Amino acid sequence: MNFVNSLSIEEQLSLAREKYPEIFEEAGKKRLQEPKTLPPLPNSDKYSIIKTRFAPNPDFYIHLGNARPALLSYEYAREYRGKFILRFEDTDPRTKRPMPEAYRAIKEDLKWLGISWDEEYVQSLRMEIYYQVAKELISKGGAYVDLCKRDDFRRYKLERRGCPHRDQSPEKSLELFDRMLSGHFGEGEAVVRVKTDLTSPDPSLIDWVAFRIIDTSKYPHPLTGSKYVVWPTYNFAAGVDDKLMGVTHILRGKEHALNTLKQLYVYKALGWEYPEVINLGRLKLEGMILSKSKIKETLRRSRGAISIDDPRFGTISSLRRRGILPEVIKEIIMEVGVKGTDATISWENIASLNRKKIDPVTPRLMAVFNPVKLVVRDVPKDPNIRQLRLPYHPTTQSLGFRLIDVGSEDVVEVLISREDLDILSKDGALRLLEFCNISLEKLSDSIAEARFIGTDLDQARRKGLKIVHWVPARQCIRLELLKPEGLKLKILRGLGEKSLLEFPPGKVVQLIRVGFTKLEKISKESRKVRLLYMHD
């Protein structure tokens, strides 16, 4: 061995090749691409049926970051032939007030992502269950009702001492709990605390709050109104539900890492076993807003001018509007994988995946921005030349074709973009895509004139002519293209083929040499369309 390492790499390789040729054959073979698969779940054989869950707070719409735990949880449940649960965590009617339409919107977004669920729960409808468990926990000495002022408790905690209520009997706490339930206490006057290790180095862990009082006459819950005033905190409700619902594997954002430790105290006190936990890193979407609070603020500031599916947001509805296929989102999330590292998803990557999928089935049309008029002389008055029948896609025949008639006048007027006119003036000639080759005759501020020199594509190739898109001046429509650029939303105005009017709203079309776009609004009467720019 020592001898081997004293050789150069080349010498080592050739020596090894001589002695063990089979190793090298193996290595050459496994270069093939493998599809991305999920790593196995920890301790999956411990459970007879694998159960995962996605537990959003319906205080807002979900975004790409939420799609990570949702999609992975769902995929795992499927792979292990287990069950997947959807659970709405809406136990804070005060600071995270549920948004009534969010329950529905989240389900819609999940369905669009291809996610279906076997069970559905709403926590605010399970209050009696939490009360029940709380009573059990208190009787077992795992929790107590604390009447301390918030600041007083903090002092006890920082000194690593229990507050006076900590040692009161379970009976006393149960009695106080009943008084909480009956509405005897106001906000901040009483809480249920879970007994934890007082010596924990992390003070936030110590005797955390499991229930607090929320005055629902002031902050009614959208589903239960003012019926309840004692509300479980996230850690209590989620922890208890995961056990009660038989969840075996929890996939959630790493911001919950500490919560696992908190909930463990409840589990220990009740003799439960904690599910397997996988903490996931956060997702960012390059150049887009994902943060709930930022989206809300932007929405508020726009005063109704923009909506939740604004293309600058990373919400699921925005990606859907942007024409991104759900399977692309799925692929990206599978690619990012099951781990605690944060990832910044690049828009280029999403666009590339999406493009490859839609390209073969997307009609291609022409539209011109920065249009300038170009007069073409000497175009033969041959219907074969002047009446064009153009396929929507060069290889996908089934997409059909459209007719472009450039008219029968002596001169043909077309519009090309300002940038392409520069090409014409520089090269002296170019090819109008699918139409004819032209050479420049006259160019001034007010007029651009060219001459027909043939329809032959091979001629254009031989001459190295650039091929540019165009629209006929006599029959074109106005269009507006909404294009997100960073955090700005630009509106580009241009002219396009009239056959754009024939598509239904929501149709994705490729504007040749511009990019993929989605038709959002079509007005046949005013001969105008509005498109949303998707990606190159």
Next chain:
RNA sequence: GCCGCGGUAGUAUAGCUCGGCCAAGUAUGCGGGCCUUUCGAGCCCGUGACCCGGGUUCAAAUCCCGGCCGCGGCACCA
């Protein structure tokens, strides 16, 4: 302040558990070529990374220690 997690090309990821198949794979991006009536797609070629410093070892992306950087959490939000 305290606690936790993580660091492989511009971006994302494979490899790290069990050190040698890694002169580090793949996708995207970028550069070039071919093909193609788009600046799209396809095909081919190229570009570019193991956070830093020590240690262990014949051998370290992989194990150990220290540092640096990033991210997350923190007390009646979820």
